[in-house]
Amino acid sequence: MPEGDTIFRSARALNKALAGAAVTEFDTAYAPLASVHDNTPVTGRIIEKVEARGKWLLIYFSGNLILVTHMLMSGSWHIYRTGEKWRWTRQHMRVVIRTKNFEAVAFDVPVAQFHTAGSLTRHAAIPKLGPDLLSQQFSEDEAMARIRAHSDEEIANVLLNQQVMAGLGNVYKSEVCFACKVHPFRSVASLSNAEIDCLVETSRKMMGANVLGTSGDGITTYTGARRTTGNANPASRVWVYGRQGRQCRRCGTLVLMRKQGVGARSTYWCPECQPVGTSFADSPVTGWATPIRRKKAGCG
Structure with a gap:
């Protein structure tokens, strides 16, 4: 079961692989995400950073778009070189973010939502999180x-x-x-x-x-x-x-x-x-x- 340390490591690895790169392809099994992508394409945006907030993982794209995911009991993010064979089947795929060099794949992630900076402040859970144990600003x-x-x-x-x-x-x-x-x-x-x-x-x-x-x-x-x-x-x-x-x-x-x-x-x-x-x-x-x-x- 993913806990805060797992999410922290995932965010750190994703940030290392993706930050600063342009999205060459975006795919998802979730209709609400696909709808946002159809109307305001993720393709072409720059991945600005990836960070963890407790058990939440946030991917920031240029143009004020943030992908927020939560793993709950069984979700996970994998990183592959572009074109590398996935370890899991496409049946488990929920989100794919491709860049020139890497593919980030969310498998069995049950919660995935797009937000803007403004809508994120109104999120039911994230703004109410207590001090993050892995944050340098922990109090x-x-x-x-x-x-x-x-x-x-x-x-x-x-x-x-x-x-x-x-x-x-x-x-x-x-x-x-x-x-x-x-x-x-x-x-x-x-x-x-x-x-x-x-x-x-x-x-x-x-x-x-x-x-x-x-x-x-x-x-x-x-x-x-x-x-x-x-x-x-x-x-x-x-x-x-x-x-x-x-x-x-x-x-x-x-x-x-x-x-x-x-x-x-x-x-x-x-x-x-x-x-x-x-x-x-x-x-x-x-x-x-x-x-x-x-x-x-x-x-x-």
Whole structure:
């Protein structure tokens, strides 16, 4: 499932491949996009830039035209050299943007809309996004204040709220709570300032570690499976997500899972490392990727 780090990497790669180039051909499976293209052709426009805003990806064309896409659960952008065979069939194609050297193809992207700068400000979701965790202008104080504003809600649900902080998805939700020793079903009102600070800082660090740039001039859209432990071993890349019934990497207690929120999203946690009543101040986290000595033998 694409989260903010995936969208950030996609936007970075698309920008590297497309920015400054003229569109030589535009194709789409969506009638509303095709209608805009028929009336005000995308072909011939210059691609000015591609950027990520949380889980949204925006492609800016000259002449005040912006393509806005959201991947939801299964969408993705691919980049090919012009004429290169696609890895997926045309049945999955939703948008194609061709330039002299590259083809950017949106596969199974469920949300794709054209906007102007003016209409984008009236978009139902994008202008209301919280601080973007991967933005250089990220404000920790604003993020903490937005979390505090949801005092009656469970913290894991609040972390998924894109109007609180933009970018976090279901994997990071569980991983961040674990790293900060916060039970994901605790109410925001029960959290100390130190705990909220840890959640914000850890969210930013974890996502940042998964968008590190690669060396050289190559265009890379995929850098391997998401990691939150800092461990180079692919089998040890996450702390608790997807590990229900397996031993906690810190203490050996079996990891639990329960559905949470309106969307019934899967939430994972360790009942030993994340007890409901433990204060963060009693056992501060020293670093999200710092290995912690196990209490029991044979931890997975």
